[in-house]
Amino acid sequence: MEKDNLNQKMKALWLRLRFKYKLSFFNENALEEVWSIRLSQMTVIGMLAVFAFILIVVTSMIIILTPIRNYLPGYMDVEMRKEIVNNVVRADSLERMLSVQSVYLENIVGILSGNTPLDSIRRIDTAAFSNPNYEIPRGKKEADFVATYEEEERFNLTSLNPNPSASDCIFFYKPVRGVVSAAFNADIRHYGIDLVTAPKESVLATLAGTIIFTGYDPNFGNVIQIQHKNGFLSVYKHNALLLKETGDIVTAGEAIALVGNTGKLSTGPHLHFELWFKAQPVDPAEYIVL
Numbered sequence: 620m621e622k623d624n625l626n627q628k629m630k631a632l633w634l635r636l637r638f639k640y641k642l643s644f645f646n647e648n649a650l651e652e653v654w655s656i657r658l659s660q661m662t663v664i665g666m667l668a669v670f671a672f673i674l675i676v677v678t679s680m681i682i683i684l685t686p687i688r689n690y691l692p693g694y695m696d697v698e699m700r701k702e703i704v705n706n707v708v709r710a711d712s713l714e715r716m717l718s719v720q721s722v723y724l725e726n727i728v729g730i731l732s733g734n735t736p737l738d739s740i741r742r743i744d745t746a747a748f749s750n751p752n753y754e755i756p757r758g759k760k761e762a763d764f765v766a767t768y769e770e771e772e773r774f775n776l777t778s779l780n781p782n783p784s785a786s787d788c789i790f791f792y793k794p795v796r797g798v799v800s801a802a803f804n805a806d807i808r809h810y811g812i813d814l815v816t817a818p819k820e821s822v823l824a825t826l827a828g829t830i831i832f833t834g835y836d837p838n839f840g841n842v843i844q845i846q847h848k849n850g851f852l853s854v855y856k857h858n859a860l861l862l863k864e865t866g867d868i869v870t871a872g873e874a875i876a877l878v879g880n881t882g883k884l885s886t887g888p889h890l891h892f893e894l895w896f897k898a899q900p901v902d903p904a905e906y907i908v909l
Contacts, residue, residue: 811893840881
C-alpha cells in the first residue's frame with residue numbers, strides 16, 4: 620500500500636514537472652497577443668543549470684586569462700614572484716656595495732687628509748669581513764677551578780709511567796647499536812663479540828684508519844678489516860654489504876658496512892666484531908662501552 624502511494628506521488632511530481640505553462644505578452648492597447656512561450660518546470664530548471672554552468676566557465680576564463688587573477692588573495696603569477704625575489708636580491712647586493720664604497724671613500728678621505736695612518740687602513744670589504752675573536756675570557760669560577768686543578772696535578776706521578784696503555788686518550792666507537800649475544804672467549808677461540816641488531820644497520824669504524832682487507836669468506840661472509848694507529852686492528856664479519864674498498868681511509872664513526880647474515884657460521888642478523896692489538900686478540904669490552 621505504501622509502495623503504491625509512493626509511486627503515485629512520484630508520477631504526480633513527474634507530471635507536475637513536465638506540465639507546460641504558457642507565458643504570453645499582450646499589446647495593452649489592442650489586447651493582441653504579441654509573443655508567447657510554453658515552459659515547464661523541468662525546462663526552467665534545465666535552463667538555469669545551463670546558465671549557471673556558462674557563468675562559471677566565463678568567470679573562470681576571465682580569472683585565468685586576464686591580470687585580474689593577481690588581485691585574488693593567495694594568487695600571484697609565477698613570473699611576478701620571481702621578479703620580486705630577484706629585486707630583493709638586487710637590493711641586498713646594492714646595499715652591500717654601498718657599504719663597501721662608503722668604507723672605501725672613508726679610507727681615501729682619511730689618507731688624503733692625513734688623519735689616518737697607512738698601516739691602519741681598513742679593508743675595502745670591511746662590511747663583509749669578519750675577524751671574530753675566539754678567545755673567551757675566563758670567569759672567576761673557571762679561573763679558580765683551573766688553579767685548583769693545576770695545584771693538584773703538580774704531584775701527579777702517573778705522567779711518569781714509562782709504559783702507558785696503548786688506548787690512553789683514545790675513544791673507541793661502538794661498531795653497531797645492538798645487544799651482546801656472545802662475549803669474548805679465547806678458550807673456545809671466539810676472539811670477538813657478537814652484537815645482535817636489526818638487518819641493514821650501519822656498521823661504524825671503531826677508530827680512524829685504513830682499510831686493509833675487504834672480501835668474502837665462506838664461514839664469516841663479507842669481512843672488512845681496518846688497520847689503526849698504535850697497533851690496533853679491527854675486524855667486522857657477517858656483513859650484508861661492504862661500503863668501502865681496500866685502501867680507503869676512514870674516520871672514527873664512519874659507516875663502512877651494513878649488518879647482515881652472511882657466512883655458514885651466522886645464525887641470524889648480527890655483527891661479529893674483533894679487536895686485535897699487535898697481532899694478539901683483546902676483549903673489545905675492555906675498550907668499548909657496550
